[in-house]
Amino acid sequence: MEPDDQHLITQTLAGSLASFDPLVRRYERLVFKIAFSYTRDRDAAFDVAQNTFLKAYDRLGSFHAEGSFRAWLLRIAYHEAIDWVRAHNRLKAREDAEHATETLPGRDDQEGELLEREQWRLLEHGLGALNHRSRLAIVLRYLQAMPLREIAAVLDTSEGVVKSMLFRGVRKLRDHLAEAA
Structure with missing residues (x-):
């Protein structure tokens, strides 16, 4: 059994520098997914994730033990990703979602694979139309199954605001997908 975050x-x-490694391994996929949802570029997402962990290590002394380390770390990842987007003005070409995100379990036939790729493309395009905070709230809630309380901590807001962001974001996504259909 692995030690808990606080330990x-x-x-x-x-x-003990080696004690930080299990924290990195525990959260690296989640941090990468958050980073990629903003950068749309694998290499940039790896850079953002690496910067997130470096910053977390440097600022570990400012972490308050009564809080959630995961929420604290994801807040850092969110800010690093936003900084990257601002620095690159969102002009980087987007990598095909099939190469950077986990593929949906699919049918063996080519038609099924094409349909799945198109669905992912539409979903990613719809997420890209949302503001940063709404996009992060939706990714954390529906793709990472994170509790509202932790999402609120990551976004430094109340659970009520998160619920509102999710409601509006899902409605906007639904409208976007309906227009594309």
Whole structure:
């Protein structure tokens, strides 16, 4: 059984650099997914994820033990991704979602694969039309199954605001998908 986050943080702060590695392994996929949802580029997402963990390590002393490390880390990832987007003005070409996201379980025939790719493309296009905070709320809630309380902590807002963001974001996504159909 792996030690909990707080134990690893305490050991890291006591000087054990190796104790930070399990935290990285535990959250690297989630941080990457958040980064990719903003950068739309694998290499850039890896850079954002790496910067997130470097910043988290440097600022570990400012983490408050009563809070959720995951929410704290994802807040850093969110800000790093936003900084990347601002620096690159969203002009980078988007990588095909099939190569960067997990593929949906699909049929063996080519028609099924094409349909799935098109569905992912439409979903990603719809997510791209949302503002940063709404996009992150939807990704965390529906793709990562994160509780509202933690999403609120990541976005530094109330659960009520998160619920409203989710409602409006899903409605906007639904409208976007209906227009595309």
